[in-house]
Amino acid sequence: MKGNELKPRIGIFGRRNVGKSSLINYLTGQDIAIVSDTPGSTTDPVRKTMEIGGVGPVVWVDTAGIDDEGSLGVQRIGRSLEALRQSDLAIILFTNNMFGAKEQQVVECCREAHVPFLLLYSQSDKCSAQPGLLAQVEEETGQKPFVFNVFDDSFRTPLLSLIRDSLPESAYRFHSLLGDVLCPGNHVVMVTPIDSSAPEGRMILPQVQVLRDVLDNDAVAHVCKETDLERTLQSLAVPPRLVVTDSQAFALVSSIVPEDMYLTSFSIVLARAKGLFDDYLRGTPTLAHLREGDAVLLLESCTHNVTCEDIGRVKLPKLIQRRAGCQLHFDTVAGFSALPRPLTDYAIVIQCGGCVVSPKQLAARLAPAIDAGVPVSNYGLALAYLNGIFDRAIRIFDNK
Numbered sequence: 069m070k071g072n073e074l075k076p077r078i079g080i081f082g083r084r085n086v087g088k089s090s091l092i093n094y095l096t097g098q099d100i101a102i103v104s105d106t107p108g109s110t111t112d113p114v115r116k117t118m119e120i121g122g123v124g125p126v127v128w129v130d131t132a133g134i135d136d137e138g139s140l141g142v143q144r145i146g147r148s149l150e151a152l153r154q155s156d157l158a159i160i161l162f163t164n165n166m167f168g169a170k171e172q173q174v175v176e177c178c179r180e181a182h183v184p185f186l187l188l189y190s191q192s193d194k195c196s197a198q199p200g201l202l203a204q205v206e207e208e209t210g211q212k213p214f215v216f217n218v219f220d221d222s223f224r225t226p227l228l229s230l231i232r233d234s235l236p237e238s239a240y241r242f243h244s245l246l247g248d249v250l251c252p253g254n255h256v257v258m259v260t261p262i263d264s265s266a267p268e269g270r271m272i273l274p275q276v277q278v279l280r281d282v283l284d285n286d287a288v289a290h291v292c293k294e295t296d297l298e299r300t301l302q303s304l305a306v307p308p309r310l311v312v313t314d315s316q317a318f319a320l321v322s323s324i325v326p327e328d329m330y331l332t333s334f335s336i337v338l339a340r341a342k343g344l345f346d347d348y349l350r351g352t353p354t355l356a357h358l359r360e361g362d363a364v365l366l367l368e369s370c371t372h373n374v375t376c377e378d379i380g381r382v383k384l385p386k387l388i389q390r391r392a393g394c395q396l397h398f399d400t401v402a403g404f405s406a407l408p409r410p411l412t413d414y415a416i417v418i419q420c421g422g423c424v425v426s427p428k429q430l431a432a433r434l435a436p437a438i439d440a441g442v443p444v445s446n447y448g449l450a451l452a453y454l455n456g457i458f459d460r461a462i463r464i465f466d467n468k
């Protein structure tokens with residue numbers, strides 16, 4: 069897992085040479101971004117981490133100019149706008165009393181992607197902002213621009229306060245995964261198969277996160293392999309409130325856990341915490357209606373070591389194919405790579421647990437599918453559906 073992917077992201081946007089890199093250096097007090105008078109020094113998004121008081125570590129994303137030129141420039145603008153859609157907050161810089169179509173385009177993109185934004189008038193030491201322009205920008209965007217320059221230290225504290233106040237709390241506040249369905253003293257059994265796809269010597273992140281959450285809620289966790297589940301359940305004097313299993317062991321675990329006991333998966337717990345859960349609930353039953361030649365898109369939020377047991381490339385396609393009983397096409401795409409065919413060509417999009425990405429990044433990845441009316445699902449919910457235990461796996465969240 070890359071260290072900075074769950075931290076809030078603040079993207080910085082604006083024309084070339086408007087002072088985007090200087091802003092990062094100014095706020096961090098370090099020369100961490102390359103500053104040059106030559107327009108276009110930043111060609112691709114560059115990420116830097118910094119602590120903001122009251123928020124914690126955030127990732128600054130320095131982007132290429134929105135007025136970049138040539139065919140490469142157009143590609144860079146595309147990457148900047150992609151970075152914008154994954155941002156928790158966008159900072160749009162402008163200067164020289166110029167706020168035109170380029171800036172408007174970024175504002176529009178923020179609105180479409182539901183990304184809050186701040187407008188900063190930079191380089192006020194070189195060119196003072198005209199009050200008439202600032203008023204016009206405020207009227208057009210609903211945002212009062214903050215005027216500053218990086219040669220005056222007195223702007224730093226109010227600017228950081230403004231950024232902190234504008235960053236949505238959901239980007240950095242931790243919400244309990246199971247807090248609304250557990251009470252102190254409840255017992256939770258976690259089933260973690262140790263097979264060839266399990267990393268050596270450690271547990272995977274969703275398992276660790278659920279374990280920590282159970283403990284944070286003053287509940288009691290029991291961890292076992294699927295082969296020890298029966299014995300574990302029999303040994304408990306108090307029946308567990310909940311059994312959480314790796315999705316891949318759903319069928320076996322479901323046959324062992326009594327019907328009146330709540331059962332779900334790590335992947336479903338995470339999917340619920342990351343948002344879009346209702347979209348997944350609506351989209352998953354599409355798996356029962358796939359037809360000959362339909363295309364299925366499997367989205368993975370990271371590139372990982374692919375094994376012969378790989379869920380997105382091997383297990384899920386096999387199960388979906390078997391359920392459909394006809395020939396389907398499967399595309400598996402990792403990270404934010406381009407899709408091999410237009411999104412609307414897919415009958416369903418199935419997203420992995422997304423354990424290394426923030427809710428905002430996940431939403432940004434799936435928004436085009438949801439907006440286009442393409443059904444979406446999640447690995448855990450799809451596996452539950454294909455194993456015939458969809459309703460059971462979400463019951464604890466219905467009855468909370």
Ligand code: SF4
Binds near residue numbers: 368420424
């Ligand atoms: S759930 Fe997704 S993000 Fe997490 S390890 Fe698997 S492929 Fe990567």
